[in-house]
Amino acid sequence: MRLLVVEDDDGIAAPLVTGLRREGFEVERAATGAEALAAPEPDLVLLDLRLPDMDGYDVARGMRARSRVPIIMVTARGEEVDRVVGLELGADDYVVKPFGLRELIARINAVMRRVSEPPVGAAEPEPVVEVDGLAIDRRRHEVTLDGAPVALTPKEFALLALLAGDPGAALDRRRILEEVWGTRWYGPSKTIDVHISSLRRKLGDPGWIETVRGVGFRLRAP
Structure with a gap:
């Protein structure tokens, strides 16, 4: 699975990328919003909201305008209003720092299951x-x-x-x-x-x- 980690803080990004690669993910990192929007489309995006060149919400809007790639917003913001805005923009999940690697991987796997598989035993809905x-x-x-x-x-x-x-x-x-x-x-x-x-x-x-x-x-x- 190919992940795009959008995080400007080297102290956070480096161990996160290392940990995810150790778990078998292919990981590309973008340190700015512009780099994220220019990167090849991954299977899932881990998107920090505080970036040096633009707000992470603007990055999410840009991605949603052209793609339905799953997005997990990763941020230190914990207020409900930030969760609401993120969900309104089409984010598939929301993780608040600090978080554990195991929790993040579980959320990644859960999001990918939701977007790729119908519920077990569910009838195929009428098109x-x-x-x-x-x-x-x-x-x-x-x-x-x-x-x-x-x-x-x-x-x-x-x-x-x-x-x-x-x-x-x-x-x-x-x-x-x-x-x-x-x-x-x-x-x-x-x-x-x-x-x-x-x-x-x-x-x-x-x-x-x-x-x-x-x-x-x-x-x-x-």
Whole structure:
């Protein structure tokens, strides 16, 4: 597996790269955001948020604009707002310094399993789901409403596809976080509300996604 470690601090990057290589990973290091964006696409990115030439969030935006490569944000920031912003930008996981190498490797493996394998025993979902003019094409990663395309971010698409998998059923926040963001963060989950708000706006009618108080959300035709 090819990893790109984006970290400007030599004291952190050197032992991290050494440790990951010892575990069998192919590792390339970038010390700046510009180097990260110019590097060949890896299998997974470990992205520090504090870089000398640009904010790590800007690097994540640049990567997401052209690729769906898995991103684990690695940072000393621990506030919930930083977690929320990172998840909104499409990060697949979030690790706060200091962390152990074993924990990081476990998170890398967990992210790669989520992006490459369907759940064990799960039935293959229908490639296209239609709900009263709203069509979600999982294979082509496209959404149309009454034949008109709806532009969504990767996380917005994943969230809508999850809700569309069982129209009318209420999905709780914990399941949404686990299946869309692959995280077991059970504190406040403002990132879900941000994405729901964006989906409602893009679908043109807030009635498409109903809030189920005390539970979560469900998809239903307005």
